[in-house]
Amino acid sequence: MKKKGSLNKSNSRSTLAVKHAHDYIKEKVIDFIIPPGEHINEVELAEALGMSRAPIREALNQLYIGGFVTFQSGKGFFCRKFSAKDVADLLELRADLESAAISHIGNKEARPDILAIYSTWKEVATKHREMNMDELVNADEDFHVKLAALAGNEERVKILRNINERVRFIRKIALEKEPRRSNFIGEHLKICEALMQQDQAELIKLLDYHIGINSSQLKPIIHEGLARIYAEEIL
Amino acid sequence: MKKKGSLNKSNSRSTLAVKHAHDYIKEKVIDFIIPPGEHINEVELAEALGMSRAPIREALNQLYIGGFVTFQSGKGFFCRKFSAKDVADLLELRADLESAAISHIGNKEARPDILAIYSTWKEVATKHREMNMDELVNADEDFHVKLAALAGNEERVKILRNINERVRFIRKIALEKEPRRSNFIGEHLKICEALMQQDQAELIKLLDYHIGINSSQLKPIIHEGLARIYAEEIL
DNA sequence: TTATGATATTTTGTCGACAGAGCATTATAA
């Protein structure tokens, strides 16, 4: 079925076609609605979004640098795919950046932003039972990003956001498999408390454990994740 | 089987226009041949490179995500510009990532890659007097990237390469101002030695000092750099 | 059958064109 682009009602010029394409494709890649390694057909996308190939290609070039798609000269763009090591590398990086961030938070006294994080998460703690997995992952990412943002390094936050998007599918699985959801909820609260009490040593300890740098259950989660993505393909 | 061996000059098409434009524009931005904040004229670039605007725009979209140019809807692309804090943030990030890298280098025994870095730098040490500033900065970046690469996390290396490119103009000034060039040359050698001797504590100490996280002379260098870039403009 | 070659189809990479937004300049009014 083909649809004509003439049906664009209330065509909001405020949202550029490139941006729309970017967000649309990124979402498909993040959730692996486009399977890993699969070729991305520009014409197909252009028709689906009711635009020409030009903005599609511009968006794909953005996603290429962002690590969401790969590129082969003459063949075009493909959904990113990764090995267990690739995922582990991204998770390691994320842990390193967050660790660095908390070590760079300066004076922690009387900071409304810390309090805001705390109270937001306390709300999550009370109603996490009514939240679905997507909402939970979203809240979790938000917590960690805001934590890192306390250090005030916007560039680091940007990178962390990018990594979060790229490993989101793994984080979803990690949360699903979390035996007792209240564990990680409580850990976030403890992190906030250590922050407010300015207990740096405790803070580092808590975060290291929470992010699970040396967590032995990380490997099986990654493999579970890859198994799902790649279906019956052998890694 | 191979096809008939015809001298295919068409193979010189191997360098895509997009990639050419990307490298060309990036170079101008890195060296601030395009002044910070200046609007980038697509038609001008297209004519200068003998191509149409399409590949130019694709390249610009890549550079946008890479942090080399900014974008304003309806106005186009502009050379990146930054404040003293922006530079400091990038340098902080770079330091954090390198620190994290060396803490993740596993077994350091009998590693040819470590020896290779050492011997390469020893060569630099002997002939650094005949090297110009660009060569020196290049060698320095190379050293640090290879150091970080020892940890085996390709994604981190990618980010470090990106940051190096973005702060290169500052690093050039830092090197110019280095009172005794042999200082930093010697520090690299010491870092290698600490690596080979597996003296982790010493290694961290050396690197922290070398990268100058808390170096008080960092601030004046940044300001000197920005002053040059922005010429008489006030920051 | 499998391999090879010719042919048809798809898809990329790039081009030139154009409407409209943005910007500069001139003309007009206060």
Next chain:
DNA sequence: TTATAATGCTCTGTCGACAAAATATCATAA
């Protein structure tokens, strides 16, 4: 004079088109 409106020019954002490369399809030979 200064401020505002009109005018024309520049440049962006997107489109449709096309050649060449890549891929799929089919035919033929071993």
